[in-house]
Amino acid sequence: MATTLKAVKRQDHKSSTTKKLRWNGQVPGIVYGKNKENTSIALDSVALVKAVRDNGRNAIFQLAIDSEKPVQVMVHDSQMEPIKDELLHVDFYIVDMKEEMDVEVALNLTGEAPGAKTGGVLQQPLYELQVRAKPGDIPEEIAVDVSQLEIGDSIAVGDLPKSDKYEILDDPDTTVATVLAPDTLEDVEEAPSENDEPELVDAESKDK
Template identity: 55%
Template sequence: MAVTLKAEKREDLKKSHTRLIRQQGLVPAVVYGKGKEPKTVAVNSIELLKTVRDEGRNAIISLTVDGESVDVMLHDYQVEPLRDELIHADFYAVNMSQEIDVEVPIHLDGEAQGSKDGGVLQQPLYNLAIRAKPGNIPEEIVVDVANLQVGESITVADLSKSGDYEITEDEGTTIVSILTPDSGTVEEESDEEQTEPELVDAEKNENEES
């Protein structure tokens, strides 16, 4: 079910008017889509942030402009880094009957047995690429790691198939793994062992030249 968000038509695109809009708590935005003429609008900053926080980045938003509604997704946004304020948003008009490619957050569920045994959990993949109709996009992909042992990993190929969406991520991609506690230390020591002879050789050459 789409979340309703009201928008105001924005016809004056001058910088002075844009600043005024932001001072009023609104965010200038653009609505575009395949075969659609781009529209410039403004939405309430707090309401937009609340919608994304509560419903997720891939939420379907029913954007109402002058009494007309269009189903959109938040495609991109810009934040002013110094004040940490939302300053612009891009909405993509979607066709609810056509599949689209999106990335969905991955949520690890449970405490891995390997972590309890002293292993180090690593998660190389935080978002999963999928293809689905807008109404079938999950808020997150849950991966159960409770039984994961030291030395084991979960790849995209291990995920359960769903009739609502197609996973487009490479099946060989590792999502999470449990490393042995000393795996990182061994690599660091081996690097030091490789560099020390080079320093000794350098000193030897200097002595010979002198």
Template identity: 55%
Template structure:
């Protein structure tokens, strides 16, 4: 079920008006989609942040535009002030609930691996996986159980279980999690010795005949 978010039409795009919108606690935004005309709106900044925090980045939002239609959208992109960390702008994409779409879904590793208990280090090369699904079937996150993972073992996308009506689009051999042996003092000493014993590169001067 889509979560509701109220919006107001934004027809005057002057910088002064946009500034006033932000001062009032709202942010300018745009709504667009396939074969749809883009519309400029504004939404409450706090409401949008709360919606994304509670429902997830890929949540389906029922955007209720004041004096207009209600459309199902997803938050496609947003801009944040790098200094104040405030939301500056948001892009909403109109979705067709009956059509599949490709989205990035967060990956969360769950549990403590066998390898970590033995002193190994758990690594996570990727924090998102691309998924194809209809909007209502997009998972909030992909949870990966790593409890059986031992040192020098890894999990790839092909090892993941699909628990809903979606499919993974990334290469099945892509590593999602692995446990590597701990770096010991002996390893560090060996690396240092190898660097110290490495022969310097000799630059051979050209002979007169070679220069000619």
């Protein structure tokens, strides 16, 4: 069952009022959706952060605004204060549980690559995948097993298991994990080129 978040409508958008909201532990936000009127809200910042941490950023929440009937929403965007790491604003999108949507899903490597044990370097060029799915079918993350990767091996988007619940939209040739060979070449002093000018001898030394 979806976690319920309680919010109140926000009528006053003055900066002084917004600062007071944040001072009192509230975060301002907005709720919108297809054919839905935008609604400014405020809700408890700690409760929201905890809900997202416990359920994932693509989770479906029941948002209860004042005494209105709760609506199903997802966190579409948020703004953080970089120095204090405080939540400044949040956007909620009202979802249609029967309609597919495009979202970003975390990509997580699992297992230990044999190639990494023998001196190779495991690299993950991609940390998120573009996924299309109905809201209730969006995975919290997509795990990729790297336990078979030797030095020189790689896994591309097209190698990932297919699902009947979601579609990965990224280019199939995009690499998601690879084990690179270690760089064992030592620096070698370059031999002088035939085009190099000869070293000049100090004139005073020559006269001697």
